[in-house]
Amino acid sequence: MSDPGQRLRSSLAADQAAMAQFSSSGEEFDSPIAMEALRATRVLHAANQDPFPRPGRIRVITIANQKGGVGKTTSTVNLGVALALYGLRVLVIDLDPQGNASTALGVEHSVGTPSIYDALVGDREMSEVVHPTSASPNLRCVPATIDLAGAEIELVSVVAREYRLRRAIEGYLQGLPEHERPDYVLIDCPPSLGLLTLNALVAGDEVLIPIQCEYYALEGLGQLLNNIELVRAHLNPGISVRSILLTMYDARTKLADQVADEVRNHFKDLVLPTVIPRNVRVSEAPGYGQSVVTYDPGSRGSTSYVDAAREIAERGVALTPLTDVRPGGARGAYPPPLPPRAFPDTDSATVDAGTVPAPSSEESSR
Ligand SMILES: Nc1ncnc2c1ncn2[C@@H]1O[C@H](COP(=O)(O)OP(=O)(O)OP(=O)(O)O)[C@@H](O)[C@H]1O
Numbered sequence: 001m002s003d004p005g006q007r008l009r010s011s012l013a014a015d016q017a018a019m020a021q022f023s024s025s026g027e028e029f030d031s032p033i034a035m036e037a038l039r040a041t042r043v044l045h046a047a048n049q050d051p052f053p054r055p056g057r058i059r060v061i062t063i064a065n066q067k068g069g070v071g072k073t074t075s076t077v078n079l080g081v082a083l084a085l086y087g088l089r090v091l092v093i094d095l096d097p098q099g100n101a102s103t104a105l106g107v108e109h110s111v112g113t114p115s116i117y118d119a120l121v122g123d124r125e126m127s128e129v130v131h132p133t134s135a136s137p138n139l140r141c142v143p144a145t146i147d148l149a150g151a152e153i154e155l156v157s158v159v160a161r162e163y164r165l166r167r168a169i170e171g172y173l174q175g176l177p178e179h180e181r182p183d184y185v186l187i188d189c190p191p192s193l194g195l196l197t198l199n200a201l202v203a204g205d206e207v208l209i210p211i212q213c214e215y216y217a218l219e220g221l222g223q224l225l226n227n228i229e230l231v232r233a234h235l236n237p238g239i240s241v242r243s244i245l246l247t248m249y250d251a252r253t254k255l256a257d258q259v260a261d262e263v264r265n266h267f268k269d270l271v272l273p274t275v276i277p278r279n280v281r282v283s284e285a286p287g288y289g290q291s292v293v294t295y296d297p298g299s300r301g302s303t304s305y306v307d308a309a310r311e312i313a314e315r316g317v318a319l320t321p322l323t324d325v326r327p328g329g330a331r332g333a334y335p336p337p338l339p340p341r342a343f344p345d346t347d348s349a350t351v352d353a354g355t356v357p358a359p360s361s362e363e364s365s366r
Pocket residue numbers: 067068069070071072073074075096100189190191247248249276277278279280282283284286301
């Protein structure tokens with residue numbers, strides 16, 4: 001059911017049906033709080049009632065935007081939890097030394113905890129650094145410790161440094177029996193375009209870009225797209241931007257609408273229909289080591305992330321398995337062998353400003 005109008009009508013009908021059922025049992029459920037409780041119950045028991053469809057192949061999604069604070073981590077965590085609660089197996093990889101995704105999933109990430117650093121720079125297998133989460137048995141997490149802050153420098157002298165994460169993920173997937181392989185691997189990137197983000201772009205099949213509905217949101221987007229193109233040309237021909245998620249939408253401001261319109265005009269269907277509203281419950285949840293989907297399932301922040309996750313899942317059904325060039329390969333072709341020359345310096349990549357819409361000047365006056 002991809003038509004948002006139809007989804008809304010059926011959701012309302014389901015709410016009314018549930019209300020009718022409760023009131024016929026003599027209980028009062030006609031307040032907003034009761035409705036929210038009802039929505040919460042539905043989200044938390046979702047896997048039995050309304051599971052999301054499995055993707056046509058394992059999807060490795062890199063959540064990237066070098067701009068800080070646009071909702072990368074919040075989106076990674078909440079989409080991951082929503083997909084898991086609706087019956088899909090998910091692995092979240094925290095690739096940011098800040099470790100925010102690990103915190104939000106309640107996963108230990110103090111120094112010494114087996115983490116993504118050990119798989120990237122050290123010699124541990126990925127399977128040794130995967131941790132369970134309390135959010136769902138379907139959801140696992142590879143945490144990031146502060147050690148990762150040094151990885152950008154330590155990786156410089158490592159052979160095939162851009163492929164470290166891809167190879168770690170490939171090895172992990174191959175080591176798992178098919179029924180335990182995740183349907184989704186979500187990689188939360190740091191706010192930079194350095195070697196860590198480069199590893200994530202080489203490891204991924206697709207990029208999800210969260211864009212905050214704010215004036216400066218589009219700045220730097222050209223540089224990100226340019227880098228993705230460079231990665232596609234030189235290191236990972238399979239990568240492409242497949243989803244854009246508008247975050248922190250504030251319905252009280254005209255600016256939020258203008259930014260959303262401009263992004264939709266430019267990126268068309270890449271933009272997910274669901275927009276994530278600015279919602280205080282979303283920002284409270286990490287403080288409790290939780291996603292908003294488990295912290296306050298009936299809140300608007302939670303239900304929006306569930307809707308966005310459903311849209312992502314529905315788009316994944318039509319994907320076909322990648323041709324696997326290696327015997328026993330778990331998920332598809334490796335990129336071609338390393339090109340003879342090194343990847344161009346990410347900092348010196350030219351910004352193709354023409355590819356990204358600039359907010360009009362009148363917006364800044366609001
Ligand atoms: N929909 C929302 N409503 C309210 N607050 C939000 C929402 N989404 C994110 N936030 C808050 O905004 C801040 C930035 O979000 P987040 O950490 O997800 O961004 P980020 O892009 O991962 O940041 P960084 O670049 O530092 O990694 C956090 O404090 C988060 O709780």
